[in-house]
Amino acid sequence: MSRRLTVAAAQLGPIQKAEPRAAVVARLVRLMETAHRRGAEVVVFPELALTTFFPRWYEEDINAADHWYEQALPSNETAPLFEAARKFNIGFHLGYAEIAHEADETGVVRKRHFNTAVYVHPSGEVVLKYRKVHLPGHREFDPARKVQHLEKRYFEVGNLGFPVVRAPIGQAGPVNIGMLICNDRRWPEAWRVLGLQQVELVMLGYNTPSINQDAKGFEAHHLRVLHSHLSIQAGCYQNACFGVGVAKAGVEDGCELFGHSIIVNPQGEIMAQATSWDDELIVADCDLDQCTLGRTSIFNFAAHRRPEAYGRIVEQTGSVAPAEWQPAARTAE
Amino acid sequence: MSRRLTVAAAQLGPIQKAEPRAAVVARLVRLMETAHRRGAEVVVFPELALTTFFPRWYEEDINAADHWYEQALPSNETAPLFEAARKFNIGFHLGYAEIAHEADETGVVRKRHFNTAVYVHPSGEVVLKYRKVHLPGHREFDPARKVQHLEKRYFEVGNLGFPVVRAPIGQAGPVNIGMLICNDRRWPEAWRVLGLQQVELVMLGYNTPSINQDAKGFEAHHLRVLHSHLSIQAGCYQNACFGVGVAKAGVEDGCELFGHSIIVNPQGEIMAQATSWDDELIVADCDLDQCTLGRTSIFNFAAHRRPEAYGRIVEQTGSVAPAEWQPAARTAE
Numbered sequence: 001m002s003r004r005l006t007v008a009a010a011q012l013g014p015i016q017k018a019e020p021r022a023a024v025v026a027r028l029v030r031l032m033e034t035a036h037r038r039g040a041e042v043v044v045f046p047e048l049a050l051t052t053f054f055p056r057w058y059e060e061d062i063n064a065a066d067h068w069y070e071q072a073l074p075s076n077e078t079a080p081l082f083e084a085a086r087k088f089n090i091g092f093h094l095g096y097a098e099i100a101h102e103a104d105e106t107g108v109v110r111k112r113h114f115n116t117a118v119y120v121h122p123s124g125e126v127v128l129k130y131r132k133v134h135l136p137g138h139r140e141f142d143p144a145r146k147v148q149h150l151e152k153r154y155f156e157v158g159n160l161g162f163p164v165v166r167a168p169i170g171q172a173g174p175v176n177i178g179m180l181i182c183n184d185r186r187w188p189e190a191w192r193v194l195g196l197q198q199v200e201l202v203m204l205g206y207n208t209p210s211i212n213q214d215a216k217g218f219e220a221h222h223l224r225v226l227h228s229h230l231s232i233q234a235g236c237y238q239n240a241c242f243g244v245g246v247a248k249a250g251v252e253d254g255c256e257l258f259g260h261s262i263i264v265n266p267q268g269e270i271m272a273q274a275t276s277w278d279d280e281l282i283v284a285d286c287d288l289d290q291c292t293l294g295r296t297s298i299f300n301f302a303a304h305r306r307p308e309a310y311g312r313i314v315e316q317t318g319s320v321a322p323a324e325w326q327p328a329a330r331t332a333e
Numbered sequence: 334m335s336r337r338l339t340v341a342a343a344q345l346g347p348i349q350k351a352e353p354r355a356a357v358v359a360r361l362v363r364l365m366e367t368a369h370r371r372g373a374e375v376v377v378f379p380e381l382a383l384t385t386f387f388p389r390w391y392e393e394d395i396n397a398a399d400h401w402y403e404q405a406l407p408s409n410e411t412a413p414l415f416e417a418a419r420k421f422n423i424g425f426h427l428g429y430a431e432i433a434h435e436a437d438e439t440g441v442v443r444k445r446h447f448n449t450a451v452y453v454h455p456s457g458e459v460v461l462k463y464r465k466v467h468l469p470g471h472r473e474f475d476p477a478r479k480v481q482h483l484e485k486r487y488f489e490v491g492n493l494g495f496p497v498v499r500a501p502i503g504q505a506g507p508v509n510i511g512m513l514i515c516n517d518r519r520w521p522e523a524w525r526v527l528g529l530q531q532v533e534l535v536m537l538g539y540n541t542p543s544i545n546q547d548a549k550g551f552e553a554h555h556l557r558v559l560h561s562h563l564s565i566q567a568g569c570y571q572n573a574c575f576g577v578g579v580a581k582a583g584v585e586d587g588c589e590l591f592g593h594s595i596i597v598n599p600q601g602e603i604m605a606q607a608t609s610w611d612d613e614l615i616v617a618d619c620d621l622d623q624c625t626l627g628r629t630s631i632f633n634f635a636a637h638r639r640p641e642a643y644g645r646i647v648e649q650t651g652s653v654a655p656a657e658w659q660p661a662a663r664t665a666e
Binding site: 121123125127128133134135136157158161162163164165166167168174176183186187188189190191192193195196197198199212214215219220223226227230231233234237238267268269293295296297298299300301302303304305306307309310311312313314315316317318319320321322323324325327328 | 454456458460461466467468469490491494495496497498499500501507509516519520521522523524525526528529530531532545547548552553556559560563564566567570571600601602626628629630631632633634635636637638639640642643644645646647648649650651652653654655656657658660661
């Protein structure tokens with residue numbers, strides 16, 4: 001193994017609504033210490049890793065939800081994470097709700113809310129920031145749902161694209177890193193935009209309920225894990241990269257999250273899997289040179305892709321109905 | 334089940350180089366009869382289903398390979414297929430090498446070669462034609478390979494896009510059908526272009542060797558089936574459609590093809606799987622209304638897709654290297 005990176009996925013058990021940030025950060029620091037003891041050079045925490053998955057709670061005034069967001073990183077409450085990173089010489093990926101005071105597309109500076117992830121170098125410097133593009137759920141209170149899913153209410157669509165950066169991580173030397181957040185992992189477009197930038201390691205956190213409230217009978221519960229794994233495994237295989245998919249798991253605020261965090265290689269194989277619904281660390285040795293096979297053979301994009309046939313992917317948002325077939329006889333009538 | 338379509342996948346065992354078309358067509362007709370007895374309304378045959386996978390054989394003059402192609406469909410040799418379709422009232426999907434005398438992009442009419450598939454109505458009329466877009470392999474003889482893979486030599490890139498048509502099939506009423514061929518199934522762009530046209534049933538044939546000659550040690554043989562299934566299952570799940578992936582299987586001209594044809598539902602589940610390396614028919618009842626859940630909830634494209642973030646998919650063919658991260662300290666130097 002010439003470019004070996006030891007990666008840890010730090011699954012979190014539930015974070016109940018009342019749990020203070022300081023207690024959560026203490027859990028993260030313990031996991032980071034465990035990761036260090038197991039030789040990991042980078043640890044990946046899930047989406048919205050500092051709080052409960054608050055988009056299940058409705059607030060008529062969205063500003064009343066601001067206490068779930070980070071106004072700065074690090075803050076007094078999150079500083080111990082940065083200190084631990086320095087102490088253990090370990091980089092970390094963290095998902096959190098972000099409030100940013102910045103200009104919108106009209107140029108007006110205002111308070112903006114994003115579902116965000118960062119990769120932080122052991123030095124404490126933020127190397128890469130990503131803001132979730134594919135926000136699932138709905139904007140308004142839905143009386144038909146037992147549990148709300150208000151991501152479209154609480155977050156703006158991410159405005160940073162799908163960035164990839166070549167950054168030093170551990171002993172492997174520079175690694176091309178990118179991020180997705182939760183629902184993004186189901187969208188092959190998102191993986192492909194990362195793949196087109198030669199991503200080698202995709203870090204992604206998720207909070208996904210075990211029950212699909214939209215299903216109305218069609219979707220067996222066990223398929224929820226299949227869908228998550230299928231999307232990550234296909235994304236890694238088809239873009240010749242490693243993926244670290246890290247869950248919040250267990251019964252949080254009465255809502256079950258299915259967990260089953262995985263680390264996946266460029267062959268689409270699961271290298272490690274969490275099987276509890278609790279704080280759980282899994283580790284895998286990633287030989288980054290394994291990314292080479294796919295991108296120089298079957299997924300040599302320059303040799304094989306045909307963008308002239310992909311126009312609909314950017315020209316359409318929703319789907320359109322196809323034409324009806326007209327049998328020759330009928331056409332002649 | 335309100336819109337039930339009974340679908341058969343007719344896997345083929347090997348077709349050796351010397352096997353005459355008439356013998357192959359007789360095998361296809363027997364499979365079609367079996368499909369009819371099992372209640373199937375449509376039967377899907379593989380890619381290049383009338384001959385051996387001839388792109389493994391090099392010809393310096395590509396016109397010397399013309400005997401592998403169909404100049405017309407039906408021909409005297411393929412007419413029994415069309416007769417059987419009428420007799421059994423069953424539609425069929427057929428992959429074959431096509432010679433077409435038609436204008437190229439410069440307007441000049443010339444002899445052109447494509448890797449083609451058609452869906453034929455029980456009446457014998459061709460409902461939909463597709464020509465393979467993602468041609469794998471290479472154009473020139475490669476002395477380093479034990480077996481050649483000359484698809485880029487023998488075929489032009491398909492010029493029909495990824496068409497979908499709404500056509501009557503069986504008792505289900507009109508069904509939105511589309512096609513992929515072999516290597517296309519690994520490309521999520523191809524699936525998405527079909528999904529954006531509300532495809533409900535994707536028919537796809539393949540000829541895939543058990544050994545990846547490009548792998549040089551990294552790729553365990555059993556992963557080849559994983560990759561095929563992963564791509565089809567993810568494509569079906571992420572586009573909320575059924576998929577019928579049908580192989581040529583077994584040792585053909587000394588080259589092993591891994592088979593493992595599958596029928597997949599919109600949840601990404603495998604409903605039926607061939608496990609021999611021989612002519613083998615598998616059947617599944619497809620409730621086309623199962624396509625509705627995905628496309629009205631998690632994969633409601635109009636509600637959730639973000640084409641403004643997908644630009645690279647059409648603006649780039651090959652990948653580009655990402656920027657190097659510049660630590661703040663170094664930037665200040």
